[in-house]
Amino acid sequence: MSHSLTSVFQKIDSLKPQFFSRLTKAIQIPAVSSDESLRSKVFDKAKFISEQLSQSGFHDIKMVDLGIQPPPISTPNLSLPPVILSRFGSDPSKKTVLVYGHYDVQPAQLEDGWDTEPFKLAIDEAKGIMKGRGVTDDTGPLLSWINVVDAFKASGQEFPVNLVTCFEGMEESGSLKLDELIKKEANGYFKGVDAVCISDNYWLGTKKPVLTYGLRGCNYYQTIIEGPTADLHSGIFGGVVAEPMIDLMQVLGSLVDSKGKILIDGIDEMVAPLTEKEKALYKDIEFSVEELNAATGSKTSLYDKKEDILMHRWRYPSLSIHGVEGAFSAQGAKTVIPAKVFGKFSIRTVPDMDSEKLTSLVQKHCDAKFKSLNSPNKCRTELIHDGAYWVSDPFNAQFTAAKKATKLVYGVDPDFTREGGSIPITLTFQDALNTSVLLLPMGRGDDGAHSINEKLDISNFVGGMKTMAAYLQYYSESPEN
Numbered sequence: 001m002s003h004s005l006t007s008v009f010q011k012i013d014s015l016k017p018q019f020f021s022r023l024t025k026a027i028q029i030p031a032v033s034s035d036e037s038l039r040s041k042v043f044d045k046a047k048f049i050s051e052q053l054s055q056s057g058f059h060d061i062k063m064v065d066l067g068i069q070p071p072p073i074s075t076p077n078l079s080l081p082p083v084i085l086s087r088f089g090s091d092p093s094k095k096t097v098l099v100y101g102h103y104d105v106q107p108a109q110l111e112d113g114w115d116t117e118p119f120k121l122a123i124d125e126a127k128g129i130m131k132g133r134g135v136t137d138d139t140g141p142l143l144s145w146i147n148v149v150d151a152f153k154a155s156g157q158e159f160p161v162n163l164v165t166c167f168e169g170m171e172e173s174g175s176l177k178l179d180e181l182i183k184k185e186a187n188g189y190f191k192g193v194d195a196v197c198i199s200d201n202y203w204l205g206t207k208k209p210v211l212t213y214g215l216r217g218c219n220y221y222q223t224i225i226e227g228p229t230a231d232l233h234s235g236i237f238g239g240v241v242a243e244p245m246i247d248l249m250q251v252l253g254s255l256v257d258s259k260g261k262i263l264i265d266g267i268d269e270m271v272a273p274l275t276e277k278e279k280a281l282y283k284d285i286e287f288s289v290e291e292l293n294a295a296t297g298s299k300t301s302l303y304d305k306k307e308d309i310l311m312h313r314w315r316y317p318s319l320s321i322h323g324v325e326g327a328f329s330a331q332g333a334k335t336v337i338p339a340k341v342f343g344k345f346s347i348r349t350v351p352d353m354d355s356e357k358l359t360s361l362v363q364k365h366c367d368a369k370f371k372s373l374n375s376p377n378k379c380r381t382e383l384i385h386d387g388a389y390w391v392s393d394p395f396n397a398q399f400t401a402a403k404k405a406t407k408l409v410y411g412v413d414p415d416f417t418r419e420g421g422s423i424p425i426t427l428t429f430q431d432a433l434n435t436s437v438l439l440l441p442m443g444r445g446d447d448g449a450h451s452i453n454e455k456l457d458i459s460n461f462v463g464g465m466k467t468m469a470a471y472l473q474y475y476s477e478s479p480e481n
């Protein structure tokens with residue numbers, strides 16, 4: 001290992017208490033982008049992050065206002081959270097790397113089944129685990145880019161590249177309007193960016209590090225069924241009025257079967273066929289049904305074979321039903337007929353699905369199913385947000401640098417994987433900035449992102465920061481872009 005990386009790694013180890021403290025302060029801000037009542041907290045977290053950037057010596061810090069959130073939305077004139085742009089270094093002789101991350105998080109409540117308060121970072125050094133909403137997705141990795149700068153500075157080593165940050169607060173809610181900003185700044189703030197790196201996904205399993213070259217997209221829908229003007233007593237009106245929830249259950253139940261097969265006509269035809277070349281890639285990936293079961297804490301896998309699991313996670317679409325707004329969902333037994341219900345579902349999209357065409361197929365399917373019910377209620381299905389899938393070629397200077405960095409830190413070559421989740425803005429970065437994008441995950445496949453007890457292993461936090469540092473160093477030394 002070069003002398004410079006040895007001393008940076010030593011600083012990453014010795015600055016751990018400061019990094020814990022920074023993470024603790026960030027996690028305690030409930031920046032839930034999907035909860036309109038918590039929007040001010042998303043703004044508070046943006047402010048906290050900009051202060052951290054400033055303290056660490058980043059310059060040209062801009063909190064870019066994206067305006068008012070477009071519909072569908074319940075709160076009128078709700079402002080979108082700012083995008084945080086900043087720079088560390090602007091040496092024309094160095095390469096420039098843009099790092100993207102998101103500071104918003106998924107909702108979380110103790111009552112959901114968390115062992116500890118979700119918005120209070122629980123650090124268990126004996127077990128080697130930190131727990132809290134956002135610790136792995138994506139507050140921990142986002143702050144790590146700032147930590148890496150601190151470690152280089154503390155070690156007295158020259159920072160190897162110019163760093164540009166693009167940190168957003170709406171990723172968990174579709175990255176609304178970020179597209180426009182990136183296109184607008186391609187020849188402005190982002191001029192000269194050579195590469196984009198995103199640390200916002202996870203290893204496939206728990207042992208082997210991975211580098212990621214693909215993501216599924218996500219089209220999120222709601223089917224709204226309304227009838228009575230207010231919720232009703234089911235003893236008085238049950239059996240007498242057409243119930244929106246009964247209609248909704250039938251519409252939602254017609255979308256997908258219990259084996260995960262999507263029942264909407266025309267979707268299968270849009271999926272790119274599997275080639276022999278692609279099929280061969282799955283053989284060498286380290287993963288098993290046991291790892292999937294361990295991550296879900298159950299034996300609920302729809303497939304036994306590794307290849308089937310991976311293909312259905314990465315290269316086939318899936319439809320998930322997430323919940324119903326407006327329906328009774330608390331403990332106990334409330335005898336109510338909900339008057340207006342919003343059924344939420346999403347489709348993870350893959351090459352070569354077209355978002356607009358998909359939406360028209362979904363609407364056609366839901367309208368036809370509802371019509372077949374002969375209900376006097378009203379029904380409509382709308383797209384809440386969509387984000388594109390992305391698949392790239394992992395044979396370039398960034399991936400080579402990241403592979404070398406991973407080997408240095410973890411002692412093994414990483415697997416090259418795709419990701420079943422979505423980061424809506426990835427394709428826009430690649431196309432608008434005409435650069436390659438690398439996904440460099442920090443956490444493990446069992447971290448519980450979006451779930452209860454979200455965690456990040458301390459070894460992954462520290463190893464992840466070292467990998468980021470070494471990747472930047474090796475990429476800076478690479479003869480190619």
Ligand SMILES: C[C@H](N)C(=O)N[C@@H](Cc1c[nH]cn1)C(=O)O
Nearest residue numbers: 137171172173174200218421422
């Ligand atoms: C992979 C990333 N950390 C993530 O969790 N992305 C979200 C993005 C999203 C898309 N629509 C709503 N949220 C995800 O994959 O669910």
Ligand SMILES: [Zn+2]
Nearest residue numbers: 102137138200
């Ligand atoms: Zn994320």
Ligand SMILES: [Zn+2]
Nearest residue numbers: 137172449450
């Ligand atoms: Zn997420």
